[in-house]
Structures are given as C-alpha cells and as structure tokens.
Amino acid sequence: MAGITDAEFLNKVIPYGFNVATLGGYSLDKPTIEASRRIIERGRKEFDFPLDEIFTHIACEIDKIKKVHKNVKVSANVRSTTPQPIIEVGNIENLDIVEINCHCRQDEIVSIGCGQEMLNRSDLADFISQVVENTKSEVSVKIRTNVDNVNTLQIAGMISDAGADYLHIDAMKKGVFEADWELLSEICNNVKIKVIGNNSVNSQVNLEKMIGTGVDGFSIARSIISGHLDFNISDF
Ligand SMILES: Cc1cc2nc3c(=O)[nH]c(=O)nc-3n(C[C@H](O)[C@H](O)[C@H](O)COP(=O)(O)O)c2cc1C
Numbered sequence: 001m002a003g004i005t006d007a008e009f010l011n012k013v014i015p016y017g018f019n020v021a022t023l024g025g026y027s028l029d030k031p032t033i034e035a036s037r038r039i040i041e042r043g044r045k046e047f048d049f050p051l052d053e054i055f056t057h058i059a060c061e062i063d064k065i066k067k068v069h070k071n072v073k074v075s076a077n078v079r080s081t082t083p084q085p086i087i088e089v090g091n092i093e094n095l096d097i098v099e100i101n102c103h104c105r106q107d108e109i110v111s112i113g114c115g116q117e118m119l120n121r122s123d124l125a126d127f128i129s130q131v132v133e134n135t136k137s138e139v140s141v142k143i144r145t146n147v148d149n150v151n152t153l154q155i156a157g158m159i160s161d162a163g164a165d166y167l168h169i170d171a172m173k174k175g176v177f178e179a180d181w182e183l184l185s186e187i188c189n190n191v192k193i194k195v196i197g198n199n200s201v202n203s204q205v206n207l208e209k210m211i212g213t214g215v216d217g218f219s220i221a222r223s224i225i226s227g228h229l230d231f232n233i234s235d236f
Contacts, residue, residue, distance in 0.1 A: 001025075001045075001221055001225065002024065002025045002026075002036075002045060002046045002047060002104075003044075003045025003046045003047055004045060004225060005021075005022060005023060005024065006023065006047070006061055007023065007060075007061040007062075007064035007065050008064070010022075010023065010065055011064065011065060011068050011069065013224050013229075014065075014068075014069050014072055016224075016229055016233065017232075017233045018072065018233070019071075019072055019073060020072065020073045020074075020075055020096075020097070020217070020219075021065055021069070021072055021073070021074055021075065022074075022075040022076070022077050022097075022099065022219070023058065023061050023062070023065075023074065023075070023076045023077065024047065024058075024076050024077035024078055024099075024101075025047070025077040025078060025079055025101050025104065026047050026049070026054060026058060026076065026077070026078050026079070026089075027046075027047070027054075027078075027079050027080070028054055028055075028078050028079065028080040028085035028086065028088075028089065029051070029080045029081055029082065029085050030051065031081050031112045031114075032079045032080055032081065032109065032112065032114055033048075033049075033050065033051060033054075035106075035108035035109050035111075035112055035114070036048060036108075036109075038108045039106055039108050039109075044106070055085075055088055055089065055092070058076055058089055058092060058095075059092045059093070059094070059095075062074045062076070062092060062094045062095050063094060066094050073096035073097060074094065074095060074096050074097070075095075075096060075097035075098070075099050075140060076089055076092075076095055076097070076098055076099060077099040077101050077142060078098065078099065078100065078101060079101045079104060079109060079114050079115060080114070081112060081113060081114055083127050083130040083131050083134075086098060086100060086131050086135075087130070087131055087134045087135050090131060090134075090135025090136065090137040090139065091134075091135055091136055091137070092137075095137050096137060096138060097137055097138045097139070097140050097165070097166070098131065098135055098137045098138075098139055098140070099139075099140040099141070099142050099166075099168060100118070100127075100128065100131060100139065100140070100141045100142065100164075101114070101115060101118075101142055102115065102116060102118035102119055102124070102141055102142060102143045102144075103115060103116055103142040103143055103144045103170055104116060105144065116143075116144050116147050116150075119143060119147055119150045119155055120149070120150065124155075124158065124162075125158050125161065125162045126162075128141060128159060128162035128163070128164055129162045129163055132162065132163040132164060133163070138165040138166065139163070139164045139165050139166070140164065140165060140166035140167075140168050140196070141159045141164045141166070141167055141168065142168040142169075142170070143155060143156075143159070143167070143168070143169055143170070144169075144170045144172050145169060145170065145171045145172055145173070145180050145183050145184075146172060146173055146174055146180060146183070152169075152183060152187065153183075153186060153187060153190060153191075156169075156187045156190075156191045156193070156195075157190070157191055159193065160191045160192050160193035164193060165193070165194065166193065166194050166195075166196055167187070167191065167193045167194070167195050167196070168196040168198060168219065169184065169187065169195060169196070169197060169198060169199075170198045170199050171183060171184045171197060171198065171199045172199050177200060178199075178200050178206065178209075179197070179198075179199035179200045179206070179209075179210065180199075181209050181210075181212070181213055184197050184210075184213040184214075184215065185212075185213040185214060188213055188214035188215055189214065194216040194217070195214075195215045195216055195217075196215065196216065196217045196218060196219055197210050197213060197215035197217070197218045197219075198218065198219045198220075198221070201218055201219075201220045201223065201233075202220075202222070202223045202228065203231055204231040204232070207231055207233065220233070
C-alpha cells in the first residue's frame with residue numbers, strides 16, 4: 001500500500017503468519033514520480049523518493065526486513081512507464097520478487113499509461129517478458145479484475161505466457177464489498193501461472209471463500225491497516 005507498507009510496518013505484521021511481504025508501491029521513473037507528487041498534493045498517501053535515491057532506498061528497506069525475518073520472501077510493488085527501472089529493482093541483491101503494478105487506478109498514474117492502464121497497452125506482453133528475461137528475481141504482475149473494456153481471463157493468460165511467476169489479482173467487483181469469487185475461480189481453472197488472490201479477506205468466512213477459488217496464495221491489505229486481523233491465516 002503506497003505510503004504505508006515500508007519495512008517498519010511490514011516487520012510489525014509479518015509475525016501474524018505471512019510468508020511474503022510486499023513493499024511499495026514505489027514510482028521508479030520521472031513520469032511516475034511526478035504523478036506520485038501530484039497524488040500527494042491532493043492529500044493521498046504515497047512514497048516520495050527522487051530518482052537518485054529510490055533504488056538505494058528500496059535495497060535498504062529489503063535489508064531491514066531480511067535482518068529480522070530471514071525466511072520471509074520480500075516483494076517490491078513498482079510502477080514505471082518502461083521496463084528498465086523495474087529490471088533494476090528486480091536485480092537488487094536481496095529482493096525475491098519484483099511486482100509490476102498494473103493495478104493502480106489513481107488518475108495521475110492511469111493518465112500516463114501506468115497502473116491499470118497497462119492492461120490496455122499493446123506492448124504489455126513484451127514489457128513483462130523483458131522484465132522476466134533480465135531480472136534475477138521472480139516476477140509478479142498485479143492486476144485488478146472488472147476493468148472496463150479489459151478481458152481479465154485473456155489478460156491472465158497473456159501474463160502467464162509472457163513468463164511471469166505470479167499473477168496477483170485484486171478481484172474487485174464494482175459496487176460490492178466482496179471479491180469476484182467466480183471470476184477468480186475461472187482464472188485459477190484456466191491459467192497455469194501461480195495465482196495470488198486478493199480482495200476482501202477480512203473474516204474467516206471470506207478467507208475460506210478465497211481458498212475455495214483454488215488460489216495458490218492470498219494477500220491482505222486493508223484488514224492489516226485497520227488492525228482487524230482476528231482470523232487465522234497461518235493454517236493456509
Ligand atoms: C491506502 C491504500 C494504498 C494502496 N496502494 C497500493 C499500491 O501502491 N500498489 C498496489 O498494488 N495496491 C495498492 N493498494 C491496493 C491493495 O493492495 C489491495 O489490492 C486492495 O486494497 C484490495 O485488497 P484488500 O481487500 O485486502 O484491502 C492500496 C490500497 C489501499 C487501501
């Protein structure tokens with residue numbers, strides 16, 4: 001979660017039973033950094049690091065987690081208009097997973113062709129392949145379901161074919177406060193890539209619904225910041 005999930009935050013919540021911790025989202029190039037600053041100006045939280053500091057900053061944050069939680073995989077969720085800065089993050093020594101953010105829906109990010117707008121880019125497969133081929137980390141692609149004019153199942157297949165290791169899906173369903181369990185099941189049944197389900201894991205009931213879709217793993221965001229993680233995630 002931009003502006004929130006730094007090493008200090010993640011070190012506090014990892015002991016609840018997480019085996020992967022995601023830093024970021026971080027903006028990595030001039031257009032995305034400028035977009036992040038415009039988001040901050042209108043009062044929303046974002047990480048704000050200049051170009052000449054961001055890569056060192058991420059490396060330090062990874063080390064702060066690894067020092068305390070050696071067996072936890074560290075992932076970095078990142079945005080960039082081109083693959084090169086993402087490749088650079090993917091090659092940071094102690095990083096396990098670099099996550100390409102095709103998910104953010106803030107206007108400032110979408111208007112420069114990043115975040116969920118990546119799903120409409122004709123070069124998305126090539127973008128992902130370039131990251132996969134040139135980084136030593138595993139590669140995750142984070143997407144959102146039910147984006148207008150986007151066929152999520154088709155995109156999921158394309159991400160799998162491009163060689164990514166994980167498809168991290170925010171199974172958001174417009175107008176309801178629960179994930180799109182059916183679409184998530186359909187994706188799990190039809191793609192070969194490991195699927196990490198996300199959205200509305202905020203109770204034992206929803207956790208069981210999430211597991212029932214066939215996901216290989218799941219992630220939790222808002223329940224962590226609200227402090228209401230009063231269900232058992234470590235049995236999964
Ligand atoms: C304040 C806030 C900031 C977020 N920032 C990011 C981000 O930087 N990158 C990202 O991929 N998702 C981001 N998200 C989305 C969450 O990671 C997650 O996909 C979404 O909240 C649905 O999951 P949940 O129901 O467990 O909260 C953010 C969510 C919130 C509430």
